[in-house]
Amino acid sequence: MKQGMTRLRTRLRRPRTQAVLLAAYTVLSAAGLAFAGPPIVWFLLLLASLLLLYYTDLPGAVKWVWAGVVVAVLLPVCASTGSSFESFMEVATQMGIYVAMALGLNVVVGFAGLLDLGFIAFFALGAYTYAIFFSDQANHFIPGHHFPLPADLFWLCLPAGLLVAALFGVLLGLPVLRVKGDYLAIVTLGFGEIIRIIFNNLDKPVNITNGAIGISSVEAPRFFGVSLSFPHQFYYLVLALLALVLYAVRRLEHSRIGRAWKAVREDEIAAQAMGVPLTRTKLVAFAVGASFSGLMGVVFAAKQAFIDPTSFTMLESITILVMVILGGMGSLPGVVVGACLVTLLNIQLMPELTNWLNTLTTAGVIQFPSALSPSKMQRLIFGIILILFAVFRPQGMIPSKTRRHDPAALAKLAAEWQAQTGGTFRAGVRPADGQDATARAPGHGAVTRAQGQDGAKEGATL
Amino acid sequence: MIPQLLHSLPQVLVDGVTLGAVYATVALGYTMVYGILELINFAHGEIFMSGAFIGTAILIGLNSAGWLGHLPKLLVLLLTLAVAMGLTGLLGMGIERVAYRPLRNAPRLIPLISAIGVSFVLQDVVRFIAEWRTGNYIVTGVTLYGAELNLGSLTVKTNTLIVLGAAVLMMAGLDLFVRRTRWGTAMRAVAQDKDTAALMSINVNRVIALTFFMGSALGGATGVLFAQQYGTIDPYIGFILGLKAFTAAVLGGIGNIRGAMFGGFVLGILEMFASAELGPLTGGVLGAEYKDVFAFLILIAVLLFKPEGLFGQAVKEKV
Structure with a gap:
């Protein structure tokens, strides 16, 4: 019996066995997604296959190709059989946006150990960069009727949003990074609010952001003549950008600057003594994190076609922080999983639970006060997650791993x-x-x- | 423009000092906790908010029971303040016990995260209770001293005098307590050096708990006064007010009790001035809606140019 267990375990450790098992699992969950209901469960199971993939001992390149095939081919194809294809793609797109933002915040909080509580401000900057110039809003303050810019220029706006966010990251960082950690949290919190207040009020004396009303009828982006309007098109866009972000973060983590971030995180003084330039290292972390957020802001504005300041509140900043803390600070797979879970909780689970409870209440089965409806309980749930994880598991669900040594x-x-x-x-x-x-x-x-x-x-x- | 400015100045000053008294007493809670634990108690703004709701709930309860007309106003106010102070003090102690004490030796980032968690939980619990009982989370309370005194161009609520009086009393009391009593001495000792204080047979945990109790009680009492002064409260008032009170604490030198009082008054007056005069001064380009931005800019400026604050001492970091 014991021998059998050992043999099974050695066999399970073989990459080929793992590959076969994982393939079977993936195919099964994909088939489930395609042919059986309810789709959301199968969707989750299919996503979980990526996590399993991460734990296999397959070579790195194989993992990347495998994951690429699952998210780019298997997931959309299998979801397309159902009636709710586009709403699925919408959820997946949102997940992608949040994953990229959480990865950005992870650079700041996880790698460099700087608590940034106003992260959504950079997202807002990216979003407004696109929305202002790709609607007729810019005509209000730039003479001549040049706007909206032609939608083909969308791909140029992506780096523009990235740069604007990075620039503001540096501008905020320059004064602020000289102060100690705790102050940084408060100042970034203030910065997030300032940006929101400014966007909320910048409709006078010159109408730049259209104030609290927001900017509507933002152009849909166009790629080589194809106008992106369906969620599945945005899904592929987000997927491509996400791949880019993941690649960048992975490369950065083990680079010179990545090691400098971690050194600063553990002990500023020791790092400084080792010759790490403190301010510059922190600034780069700020700028890198901000730039991912700005990039996704552009996509967000393009996808929504309408933005107003209410999308960029402190709650959103904390939501992204919860993703990072839940998954594990500094751990890329952790942050990805955390972002997926929190996004699902936010846009899928809680609204559905609320609907269900409402149906029960109207049917007279239970008396459920609307004050307690789950979709209003975000703060409570996030707060509890933050406290529990801080006290009992500060390293998160999937703790960051150090490099593997052979x-x-x-x-x-x-x-x-x-x-x-x-x-x-x-x-x-x-x-x-x-x-x-x-x-x-x-x-x-x-x-x-x-x-x-x-x-x-x-x-x-x- | 100048005559107009001078004309409205007295009103701005009175309103500013009132708001400043609120900031100052809330700032005390931040500065006491920071002085002892070097921790920004993010939840302090929410304790203030809880105090406001507890006070309002008591008054609404008394009112609907019909007792409010029969009891002397001052007694009701003192009773409300005492209950709110006790409850928020216990709340602060509980928060310390649950969310901060287990993390006392953790990396600095971690207690900040649990503090944010606590403040979110408090916001939502209060929202839930308020919405459940009254149907709306924005609550308008019963004002005890709503009469207005007109002194020429100046309008002063009776309540303003009460806010000011109570704030001054609380601040003077705290100052005396910290400087003159045994427990106050213990508090200062723990703030200087926890380990040495423990060697001098000071019960450090108890002193920290007491600090949280007192800071939170002050915050809670200020919440009651705030609700009396401004009438309408919601569960999210604590967040921005807490940030500003923190700014006041930093302005006066964090960890310094008298500095926090001073910083609170300065910030309150500056903010009222900004909200009243920013529009006329800039020709309508910037209006009162930027007054929050103004407070944050002060915070950033202080951190940049005088991070130890006006009355704090610059501390070299020891390795």
């Missing part, structure tokens, strides 16, 4: 080093030039350390 590769490097220098290799002391090689060694036998130690060590290796 013991075999390490041993080989140690041997080489020994041969070169004749020195002895002690456990725990890594050869200095082995840093990059171990970083890239494909992972078996993952070594996970506590987050704090990790950062300190990475700080020390800079």
Whole structure:
């Protein structure tokens, strides 16, 4: 019996077995999504396959291709059989936008350890950048009838929104990053409010944002002559941008600047002593995080075709923070999962629960006060999540993993080093030039350390 | 323009000092907690808001029971204040016990996150109760002292005098308490150095709990006075008012009790001035809607140029 278990376990550890099992699971959930109801459950199961994929030992490239096929082909195709195809794609698009924003906030909060409570301001900046110039709003303050700009220029507005947000990130960061952590939280909170108040009131003396009324009839973007108007088209747009963001974040995490962020997060003074330029490092984190948010703001404005200041309240900032805290600060898979869960909770689960309770109330089954309706309870739910996770599990659902170390590769490097220098290799002391090689060694036998130690060590290796 | 400014100045000053008294007493809660734990108690604004709701609930309850006309006003006010102070004080202690004490040795980011969580929970619980009982989360309370005194061009509510009097009493009381009593001495000792204070047989946890009780009670009492002064309250007033009170605390030098009082009054007067005069001064370009922006700009300016505040001492960070 015990032997059987061991054999099963070794077999399960083989990538090929994992691939087969995962493929079976994916196909099953995809088929479920295509042919059986209720779709939302199957949709979730299909998404969960991506999480399972993350835990397999398949080579990195295979994982990426696999995930790409699932989200770009399998998910839309299977969802297209149902009647609610477009509403599905709408949900998925929103999820994508939030995932990208959570990844951006994760750079600021998770990697660099700076608590930014006004993150939605950058999203608003991106959104207004698009909305103002791609509707006739800009005619109010720029003479001549140049606006709305031709919708083909949408792809140019993406980097523009990114840059505007990054610029404001730097502008806010320059004065603020000199103050200590706790103040930063309060100042960013204030900044988020300032941006909202300004957008809310900038309809006079010059009408730039149209104030509280908001900007409507924003042009739909056009790609090579194709006007994007259906959710599934936006889905692919968001998917492409999300891939870009994920790629950038992954590359940044283990780059020089990424290690500097983590060093600053763990101990500013120690990092400074190691030669990390504090202000510049923090500024880059701010700008990078802000730029992802601005990018998604442009997409948001294009998708909604209408924006007003109520979409950019503090609650939204905290929502994104909850995604990061829930998933795990600094952990990319965690943040992605957190963002997906919170978005689903927000736009799918709570409204449906509310509807259900309302139906029960009207049917007279139960007496349910409307004050308690779940869609109004966002703050309570988010608050409880924040407290519980802060007290009991600050590392989040999927704690950030340090790099994987391949013991075999390490041993080989140690041997080489020994041969070169004749020195002895002690456990725990890594050869200095082995840093990059171990970083890239494909992972078996993952070594996970506590987050704090990790950062300190990475700080020390800079 | 100048005569017009001078004409409205007395009214601006009176309103500003009233608002400043509110900021100052709420700022005390921030500054006391920060002085002892080096933690920004984000939930303090919500404690203030809870105090406002508790006070309003008591008055509405008394009113609908028909007792309000029979009891002397002053007794009712004192009773309401006492109950609200006790409840919000206990609330603050509970928050410390649940959300901050387990995290005392955690990285600095973590207690901030749980503090935001607490403030969200409080907002929603109060909203739920208010909406459930009254059908609307925006509540208009019973005003005890609503009479208005007209002194020439100046209009002063009777309640303004009460707010000012109560605020001054509370602040003077706190100042005396911290400087003259044994517990106050213990508080200052813990603020200076927790470990050494513990060695001097001071019960650090109890002192921290007391600090939270007193700060929260002051916040709660201010909430009651605020509801009396401005009439209408909603569960989200604590957020922006808390931010401004925090600004006041930073302005006066965080951790410094007298500094917080001063900062509160300065901020209140500046804000009232901005909301009354910003429009005329800029020729209508900027109006009163930018008064919140104004407060934040002050915060940023203070943090930039004098991060230790007007009365704080610059502390070098020890390694």
